[in-house]
Amino acid sequence: MILFLLPLQLVSQKLSEEEIKQSEKRAKNVTIIRDNWGVPHIYGKTDADVVFGIMYAQCEDNFWQLEETYIRGLGRAGELYGEKELEADAEVRLFECVKNAKETYAKADPFVKDLCNAGAASINYYLYTHNSVNRRLLQVYEPWFFLLPETLSARSHGVTGAEVRNAFDGAMLKSQPEGPYELLQQNESGSNTFALAPSKTKSGHSMLLINPHVNLFGLGQRYEAHLVSEEGLNVSGFAMFGTFYIWSGFNQYTGWSHTNSAADFQDVYLEYFDPSDTTLYKYGDKYKKAVTWYDTVKINGTNGKENKVFLYRKTHHGPIVAKRDSAYVTIKNVTASQDKYILQCWKMMGSKNLQTFTAAMNDRALGYPTTSYADKFGNIAYWHGDAIPKRNTKFNWLLPVDGSDPGTEWKGIHDLKDIVQIVNPANGWIVNCNSTPFLAAGQSSPKRENYPLYMASEDQNFRAEEAIRLLSEPGKISFSDFEKLVVSNHLPMMAYWLPQIINAYDNAVKKGPELELKLKKVVDLLRKWDYRYSVTSKETTLAVFWFLGYSEWARSRARSTAYASYNASLMAGKKLPAPDSVAVKILSDATDTLLQRFGTTFIAWGEINRLQRIHTSGTLEKFDDNKQSLPIGAVPSAMGSLFAVSSRPGVQQKRMYGVAGNSYSAIIEFGKKIKAKSIMYFGQSADPSSPHYFDQATLYAEGKYKEAYFYKQDVLKHAEKKYHPGEE
Numbered sequence: 001m002i003l004f005l006l007p008l009q010l011v012s013q014k015l016s017e018e019e020i021k022q023s024e025k026r027a028k029n030v031t032i033i034r035d036n037w038g039v040p041h042i043y044g045k046t047d048a049d050v051v052f053g054i055m056y057a058q059c060e061d062n063f064w065q066l067e068e069t070y071i072r073g074l075g076r077a078g079e080l081y082g083e084k085e086l087e088a089d090a091e092v093r094l095f096e097c098v099k100n101a102k103e104t105y106a107k108a109d110p111f112v113k114d115l116c117n118a119g120a121a122s123i124n125y126y127l128y129t130h131n132s133v134n135r136r137l138l139q140v141y142e143p144w145f146f147l148l149p150e151t152l153s154a155r156s157h158g159v160t161g162a163e164v165r166n167a168f169d170g171a172m173l174k175s176q177p178e179g180p181y182e183l184l185q186q187n188e189s190g191s192n193t194f195a196l197a198p199s200k201t202k203s204g205h206s207m208l209l210i211n212p213h214v215n216l217f218g219l220g221q222r223y224e225a226h227l228v229s230e231e232g233l234n235v236s237g238f239a240m241f242g243t244f245y246i247w248s249g250f251n252q253y254t255g256w257s258h259t260n261s262a263a264d265f266q267d268v269y270l271e272y273f274d275p276s277d278t279t280l281y282k283y284g285d286k287y288k289k290a291v292t293w294y295d296t297v298k299i300n301g302t303n304g305k306e307n308k309v310f311l312y313r314k315t316h317h318g319p320i321v322a323k324r325d326s327a328y329v330t331i332k333n334v335t336a337s338q339d340k341y342i343l344q345c346w347k348m349m350g351s352k353n354l355q356t357f358t359a360a361m362n363d364r365a366l367g368y369p370t371t372s373y374a375d376k377f378g379n380i381a382y383w384h385g386d387a388i389p390k391r392n393t394k395f396n397w398l399l400p401v402d403g404s405d406p407g408t409e410w411k412g413i414h415d416l417k418d419i420v421q422i423v424n425p426a427n428g429w430i431v432n433c434n435s436t437p438f439l440a441a442g443q444s445s446p447k448r449e450n451y452p453l454y455m456a457s458e459d460q461n462f463r464a465e466e467a468i469r470l471l472s473e474p475g476k477i478s479f480s481d482f483e484k485l486v487v488s489n490h491l492p493m494m495a496y497w498l499p500q501i502i503n504a505y506d507n508a509v510k511k512g513p514e515l516e517l518k519l520k521k522v523v524d525l526l527r528k529w530d531y532r533y534s535v536t537s538k539e540t541t542l543a544v545f546w547f548l549g550y551s552e553w554a555r556s557r558a559r560s561t562a563y564a565s566y567n568a569s570l571m572a573g574k575k576l577p578a579p580d581s582v583a584v585k586i587l588s589d590a591t592d593t594l595l596q597r598f599g600t601t602f603i604a605w606g607e608i609n610r611l612q613r614i615h616t617s618g619t620l621e622k623f624d625d626n627k628q629s630l631p632i633g634a635v636p637s638a639m640g641s642l643f644a645v646s647s648r649p650g651v652q653q654k655r656m657y658g659v660a661g662n663s664y665s666a667i668i669e670f671g672k673k674i675k676a677k678s679i680m681y682f683g684q685s686a687d688p689s690s691p692h693y694f695d696q697a698t699l700y701a702e703g704k705y706k707e708a709y710f711y712k713q714d715v716l717k718h719a720e721k722k723y724h725p726g727e728e
Helices: 017-027 047-073 078-094 097-107 110-129 143-147 161-168 180-187 338-349 354-361 462-471 479-485 492-511 514-527 538-559 580-598 697-701 712-717
Strands: 030-035 040-044 190-196 206-215 222-229 234-240 248-250 254-259 266-271 277-283 286-289 291-301 304-314 320-324 327-333 370-375 380-384 421-423 429-432 609-611 645-649 656-662 665-670 674-679 719-723
Touching: 017 047, 017 110, 030 047, 030 712, 040 047, 040 712, 047 078, 047 110, 047 222, 078 097, 078 291, 078 304, 097 143, 097 338, 110 143, 110 338, 143 338, 161 320, 161 327, 190 254, 190 370, 190 380, 190 462, 206 234, 206 248, 206 254, 206 370, 206 479, 248 665, 254 354, 254 665, 266 320, 304 320, 338 354, 354 370, 354 380, 370 429, 370 665, 380 429, 429 462, 462 492, 479 665, 492 514, 492 538, 492 580, 514 538, 514 580, 538 580, 609 645, 609 697, 712 719
Parallel strands: 040 222, 609 656
Antiparallel strands: 030 040, 030 719, 190 206, 190 429, 206 656, 206 665, 222 234, 234 248, 248 254, 254 370, 266 327, 277 286, 291 304, 320 327, 370 380, 380 421, 645 656, 665 674
């Protein structure tokens, strides 16, 4: 790695008169109707018009986050935040994100180019019509910004932080979680999705749950919108901030939802370089030439503005991301370029039945996400992943493989029909909670032995256990039943494990009565608990603080294995994976923590666990016990909480505040008319002066939904504002 210090200059650009004229013309083709929750319903003549509309609406609602998304996607965060962002910015260069985005745009289908052009024009037009908006860094937005690929991590294949340090002298080490709160936030990024067939519902119509769990602040935020064009598009759901397509949602015929999965869409290789010539790496009985290049990261450093130049290498498998002993580690990804990704999403948005949706899935551009599906014709379906490489099964693809062995090369991509999937199961329901597909439809589930391990390696988790328990009960489910079911407050982890913890305590006090003086009242309270969380429950508080201590213990054990990531096997199963002595000590420590922080061991969960929105307008505010917040009963998803919220203490604050978990969530019934409800975690706008800054928070905290208006007459009936971009 070579570092140089160079001056840094930023160049401002302005829109031409022709660009302004074209945007003004397009804006007249776009109508934005804000409903009584501030949700934008965007109507346009063409699909590109509605792209113009949704990007304009995102700018109105949270321009700071929009700019932040692109600043980080471009690898320019160090220009604002300094040295602490060097590693993230350098990683963007490692994966050549900017270069790839520009090349993808140059070769993209004209339809995708048109969408990207409209999106960029919209952001630029917003800035032109809102001169007072603070542009922290980016002056003009380019169409290829929408085609920036994501960086990749080798951590899921057993590569450790130390091995990253070995390759990059520590300059690109991703920060490890420092404690249980950081760990929980990291692992809250998942989702729940349920699909119910007509045989399971009282109405005789299919139903679908969309329920992603993500960070509530920062990158990856969800944005609710409804897009309608005269070219036939009519879709509602959520987009990721900074994108213009609906990632999970529904139209008048079909609905779909994604979750993260362990479907292996990338692989990690050990590469052996010639010690006398580090540009040559072994392949078979010969050597191949690696590609080397320099790239520059600009930062606002301690000595002023600096340029830091990095030397990178890549093999035919991919860029070097780590070093293990004498071998370098590279990573290869099967996911298609972003233009193909957008095209597949657009086909899904416009699907009219199971056949057309399956055809969209067959483009196989999405990579790892699972996809659940339901439609108005009574079909439900599920695919575990999308683009999955064909591999030689003699290798363990969950760990790095020998890159010098030609046998580790991929043999194309699996046909869609060959991956793990479920279509119209006899049991009448499908669930996925980042869990195994081999239990996703009860007795109608696929068989594990029919698929290679790399297609689905995940185990069952407590969220999936809870969903299956509820859906396996006899009887049919109404829409209102479904609304309550998807936010069940029952915690299967505690239902399974707490009796074992109490039994361990009972045995311990027989040997050491002094423990009884400390824990008897605590255990007596927990003995009577029904394993359901609530804001008034003191048992919930004790259970969560025990869980936080257990998570820290599990994390320390995970560090001693080949994996430096969360050890999922310690967070599942009916038998507690900790020794009795550990379980009791964690309970004892939890009571100490509560007593030290709050002056009592017995405190209602809602007094501690809060929902508070902090404004992002240049710097992130801190959580504050003295500012507005709401009690929230939901707990971390690992405990089996379907409505999941992971919280952490504020800086120098006693209370804990939600930082990850349920984001956009929706339930849909596909009858003759669509019936839909949705909820966001705070509100549509990030402006503290907006009535939609925190207006959904009360419903969210109570596990309730609002109406999601889909038909124009309903939108107009509840319209709060109607306008063309640029004239509000």
